[in-house]
Amino acid sequence: MPRFALKVEYQGAPFAGWQAQADQPSVQGAIEAALARLDAGFAAGARIAAAGRTDAGVHATGQVAHADLLREWDPFRLAEALNWHLKPAPVAILQAARVDDSFHARFSAIERRYLFRLVARRAPVTHDKGQVWQVLNPLDLDAMRQGAAHLVGHHDFTTFRSSICQAKSPVKSLDEIRIEEIPIPHGREYRFHLRARSFLHNQVRSIVGTLERVGAGSWAPARVAEALAARDRAACGPVCPPQGLYLAGVGYPCNPFA
Template sequence: MPRYALKIEYDGAPFAGWQRQKEHPSVQQAVEEALGRLQRDRPTIAAAGRTDSGVHALAQVAHADMERDWEPFRLSEALNFHLKPLPVAIVDVVKVSEAWHARFSAGERRYLFRLLNRRAPAALAAGKVWRVGYPLDVSRMRAGADFLLGRHDFTTFRASECQADSPVRTLDQLDVRAVETPLGPEVHFHVRARSFLHNQVRSFVGTLERVGAGAWEPEQVREALEARDRSVCGPVCPPQGLYLAGVGYQPDPFL
């Protein structure tokens, strides 16, 4: 059966996350139901990562095995037609080998977190950013972020219900950038690793927000990391500012 890689963009607000669930709508369910409109047997898809409830994606990647040989552009057009009016879009489709796997072939995942740093409520960006209404010192946040780079036991920064076999991960990038936007100043967190623990990025951002606000010193991030104790983590920030920004493959099938 021909296998296709799908690059997917979605607004996570209406969904209980990526993964199919019995009682709540999911992005996986939406895409699988669209695929099921194209053939009798509804395909089951596998994705590069499982985003949580309220988390968005700029470029989630999944793969599906189809009964017939589709021209990729036609498949994307058909899926987008059947996905309407849901806030899910297939932005690219490519044919891949049967050995290619959206999750297991991935070499890295990239996340973006958007923090809107203004006093006024978010109107146009509601549900797409985390608004913080008091000043933040981005240079202090960068100093705290530097302690998290590299290979560490990230027990402090993973959810208590995380099912990963090991808390050890290698964090390749955690850039904290001040960005001027038409809506006001934002702080963007660009995070990159081969894989992540449950709530790891949101734990990073919530902790670094405390550093930027002056409630923590940057060195306390290192102390929290070394404690390997979830109870000393800063607050976990809300999900609406988090985006799965991309998935890396070698070679990249979409290029």
């Protein structure tokens, strides 16, 4: 059975997350329904696998999934056909690629990249509604960068993971947190870029919610280090809402879409 990698973009608002669920819409379910129109294997209930199971409301600009099909497709035509059958769901196949059977969207990944968008301005957002987290007042960029520096490296991230996280260990290596500030009309947008081999459940949203408290002046940057060392969920700042979070990319030893 030929295996294909799919680079997927989606808006998370209409979905209960990536993972297929019996009674709620999911991104996985939408793609599998489109595949069922094209391939007999999926019509019989085959499944796809993804690099990350994003939560309800979380978006993606670079999710990766793989599918085993009965038919040998030209990758370009496969992407075009899937996009036709995905309408009108806010899901797009950016690229399809034929891959070796040893490729696995989740287990072959060596890096995942997330983007979180936070807008600070008094007026409500209009064009980006549902795509960003909005706060009313500007944030201190330097203070947030100082706080973020405490989190980069190999740490026990118990403080920054969900109580329902199913990961076997809270120890992870966070390779990068980069924060940029972008002027927008009557406000500022702060973009948090996080990179690691893998992340714990709610880790990114917990980190960004904590750094927002630093930027707002409610926390000193050093308190982030204290929270990390506490290894206690109660020491974490607030978990920010999902609508500003994007799975921006997945890295592999050999890029299947090169």
